[in-house]
Amino acid sequence: DIQLTQSPSFLSASVGDRVTITCRASQGISSYLAWYQQKPGKAPKLLIYAASTLQSGVPSRFSGSGSGTEFTLTISSLQPEDFATYYCQQLNSYIFTFGPGTKVDIK
Amino acid sequence: QVQLQESGPGLVKPSETLSLTCTVSGGSISSYYWSWIRQPPGKGLEWIGYIYYSGSTNYNPSLKSRVTISVDTSKNQFSLKLSSVTAADTAVYYCAGQLRLGELSLGYWGQGTLVTVSS
Numbered sequence: 001d002i003q004l005t006q007s008p009s010f011l012s013a014s015v016g017d018r019v020t021i022t023c024r025a026s027q028g029i030s031s032y033l034a035w036y037q038q039k040p041g042k043a044p045k046l047l048i049y050a051a052s053t054l055q056s057g058v059p060s061r062f063s064g065s066g067s068g069t070e071f072t073l074t075i076s077s078l079q080p081e082d083f084a085t086y087y088c089q090q091l092n093s094y095i096f097t098f099g100p101g102t103k104v105d106i107k
Numbered sequence: 108q109v110q111l112q113e114s115g116p117g118l119v120k121p122s123e124t125l126s127l128t129c130t131v132s133g134g135s136i137s138s139y140y141w142s143w144i145r146q147p148p149g150k151g152l153e154w155i156g157y158i159y160y161s162g163s164t165n166y167n168p169s170l171k172s173r174v175t176i177s178v179d180t181s182k183n184q185f186s187l188k189l190s191s192v193t194a195a196d197t198a199v200y201y202c203a204g205q206l207r208l209g210e211l212s213l214g215y216w217g218q219g220t221l222v223t224v225s226s
Contacts, residue, residue, distance in 0.1 A: 091212060
């Protein structure tokens with residue numbers, strides 16, 4: 001099975017900061033990767049699919065890149081509403097694994 | 108706009124079977140993949156499995172022996188059964204659907220339902 005790791009697991013940042021989260025797959029998954037944002041008590045929300053395609057309605061400060069085994073989610077200028085936990089998910093194999101998550105907290 | 112809603116008991120006894128249903132509204136269940144995901148309190152997301160509208164399924168290997176996902180296209184619903192539950196199965200259970208044809212990312216989510224396993 002394909003395993004995903006995320007780094008860092010926790011990130012403390014300030015409003016306006018540029019934030020980068022990395023997701024690594026244990027084997028190549030082409031561009032079959034999605035990023036989700038989850039706020040406390042809420043269902044996850046799709047931000048990015050196919051590694052770099054911004055989901056409709058998601059602010060352009062979010063971007064995704066990468067292919068193969070290494071992927072990044074970047075928030076160009078962190079806003080108060082972006083403090084949340086972020087998960088990557090691979091959809092290459094037919095076991096749709098999630099990464100362990102990265103919590104972005106207020107510094 | 109596609110909407111999903113989970114329903115089912117919020118409390119299940121140990122060793123019994125957890126049963127949940129997801130009702131899809133605002134769109135047809137046909138031609139798409141539908142998933143179940145769970146999240147234990149304070150922990151991350153765990154993909155449980157998916158079903159295609161035709162009935163083909165795929166499950167997380169760690170749960171495969173206990174999981175059954177089924178679909179009822181006439182009711183626009185799909186369901187989850189998890190047998191022999193223990194306290195470790197206590198979690199918020201989400202149903203979710205693929206974004207669109209050709210893109211398997213989970214674009215639509217239910218609000219989630221907390222299922223507690225306790226006697």
